[in-house]
Amino acid sequence: MPPAICIMRVVCFCLAACLLGSMFGLANVAWGAERLRVMIETDAPGGDPDDEGSLVRFFLYLNEWDVEGIFCTRRADQSRNQEDGQQCLLRFIDAYAAAWPKLRQHAPGYPSPEKLRSITYAAFRGTTARDALIAAVDREDPRRIWYVNWGTNDGNLTAMRQALDHVKATRTEQAYRHFADRLCFSRDADRTYHVTEHIPYLHQWVDTRNPDRWYHRFAPLTAKAGGFDLTRDVKTGHGRLGSYYTIPKEGDTPGFMFLIPNGLSDVSHPDWGSWAGRFVPRTDRFRREGFFWSDARDQWNGQSNRDNTLRRWAVHLQNDFKARLDWCVADYAHANHPPVPMLNGSAGPSPVEIIAAPGEAVMLSSQGSSDPDQQGLSCEWIYYPEPGDYQGDVSIQGARSPEAVVTLPGDADGKRVHVLLVLTDNGEPALTRYRRAVIYCRR
Ligand SMILES: [Ca+2]
Numbered sequence: 300m301p302p303a304i305c306i307m308r309v310v311c312f313c314l315a316a317c318l319l320g321s322m323f324g325l326a327n328v329a330w331g332a333e334r335l336r337v338m339i340e341t342d343a344p345g346g347d348p349d350d351e352g353s354l355v356r357f358f359l360y361l362n363e364w365d366v367e368g369i370f371c372t373r374r375a376d377q378s379r380n381q382e383d384g385q386q387c388l389l390r391f392i393d394a395y396a397a398a399w400p401k402l403r404q405h406a407p408g409y410p411s412p413e414k415l416r417s418i419t420y421a422a423f424r425g426t427t428a429r430d431a432l433i434a435a436v437d438r439e440d441p442r443r444i445w446y447v448n449w450g451t452n453d454g455n456l457t458a459m460r461q462a463l464d465h466v467k468a469t470r471t472e473q474a475y476r477h478f479a480d481r482l483c484f485s486r487d488a489d490r491t492y493h494v495t496e497h498i499p500y501l502h503q504w505v506d507t508r509n510p511d512r513w514y515h516r517f518a519p520l521t522a523k524a525g526g527f528d529l530t531r532d533v534k535t536g537h538g539r540l541g542s543y544y545t546i547p548k549e550g551d552t553p554g555f556m557f558l559i560p561n562g563l564s565d566v567s568h569p570d571w572g573s574w575a576g577r578f579v580p581r582t583d584r585f586r587r588e589g590f591f592w593s594d595a596r597d598q599w600n601g602q603s604n605r606d607n608t609l610r611r612w613a614v615h616l617q618n619d620f621k622a623r624l625d626w627c628v629a630d631y632a633h634a635n636h637p638p639v640p641m642l643n644g645s646a647g648p649s650p651v652e653i654i655a656a657p658g659e660a661v662m663l664s665s666q667g668s669s670d671p672d673q674q675g676l677s678c679e680w681i682y683y684p685e686p687g688d689y690q691g692d693v694s695i696q697g698a699r700s701p702e703a704v705v706t707l708p709g710d711a712d713g714k715r716v717h718v719l720l721v722l723t724d725n726g727e728p729a730l731t732r733y734r735r736a737v738i739y740c741r742r
């Protein structure tokens with residue numbers, strides 16, 4: 300088929316896929332359509348100072364979401380440095396305030412320090428945190444809230460549990476279940492002061508901790524990726540916020556990394572892969588539709604293991620962190636900004652859905668992709684079998700060209716094939732964004 304006809308066919312199929320998406324389970328794709336509502340709960344400044352590393356990274360991505368709550372669980376007598384959790388967070392917000400004028404030059408959407416102060420709550424004292432969470436869930440907004448728990452201090456109830464307990468005690472069973480269904484939860488809930496008894500009613504749950512302590516793998520897999528150097532790239536020369544970074548562990552970081560709309564992640568599909576790794580449906584007692592945990596494996600560089608689900612993106616995510624630390628202190632002209640990929644004429648981070656017949660050649664094009672710094676761009680097209688349901692080989696011609704041709708196997712009828720566009724600029728550090736083609740093979 301001549302390329303022009305093939306492109307037209309792909310465009311037509313894209314439109315058809317949009318119309319028919321729900322038939323194929325491809326509806327409800329969240330990216331591009333809306334900013335996520337996000338809340339975090341942190342046990343900073345605990346005996347383990349790793350939350351303070353995660354906080355540095357989290358603050359640098361605040362432009363990506365509508366953050367509506369920061370809940371602190373440590374009392375002063377439970378902290379390692381005599382400040383309670385709220386005081387710790389206010390200290391971080393002061394450091395963010397110093398960087399805010401610069402950050403705003405680099406990307407829209409960074410909330411004001413005043414806004415952040417107004418949504419930072421002490422969950423260990425009174426009912427203000429609980430009530431704020433309830434009010435946010437009750438607010439008229441079609442979007443659900445992602446509640447990312449970075450650990451709740453022993454003996455203190457998580458704010459989410461306080462809210463759910465209260466709603467359960469004061470509303471009808473139906474109203475309680477509706478309330479719980481407005482929440483998506485990230486990280487673990489194993490212990491009783493977490494939300495185990497409410498878990499069955501939550502809309503979605505991505506456990507970035509279990510099984511086998513996946514959260515302990517973040518630092519070993521990323522800390523030195525691409526020559527990353529904590530002292531040089533974070534703790535010195537990048538302002539007060541970077542200087543607050545503690546230890547390279549960031550066990551809670553995966554809890555929000557998969558929420559970053561970089562074209563790779565899709566919150567509706569944690570099993571598609573992200574900067575937190577890839578997640579699969581649970582197989583334990585919490586097995587239920589919409590519940591995932593960290594038990595995926597990727598075949599990559601000749602090996603199949605769980606680390607690959609994160610390791611394959613480690614350089615990209617650390618370079619992105621590095622650039623954002625530069626944003627804290629540099630003017631726009633003296634820092635790098637990520638490229639903006641286009642896939643088959645479509646902008647935004649959402650996947651492009653294509654329907655094509657088995658045996659057909661599908662053209663994928665990055666034409667129209669750009670870089671805000673006018674840097675050169677390199678394209679890579681990756682067949683990513685694990686998120687799809689066709690496990691055999693798929694050939695890609697032009698895998699390092701701006702346009703590629705994917706030949707669908709003859710025996711892929713009824714299967715979905717995932718192909719990623721990985722677009723990297725040649726700035727310093729080199730930055731990467733992605734687009735995903737989900738090709739549904741159908742005769
Ligand atoms: Ca923690």
Ligand SMILES: [Ca+2]
Binds near residue numbers: 672674726
């Ligand atoms: Ca750039």
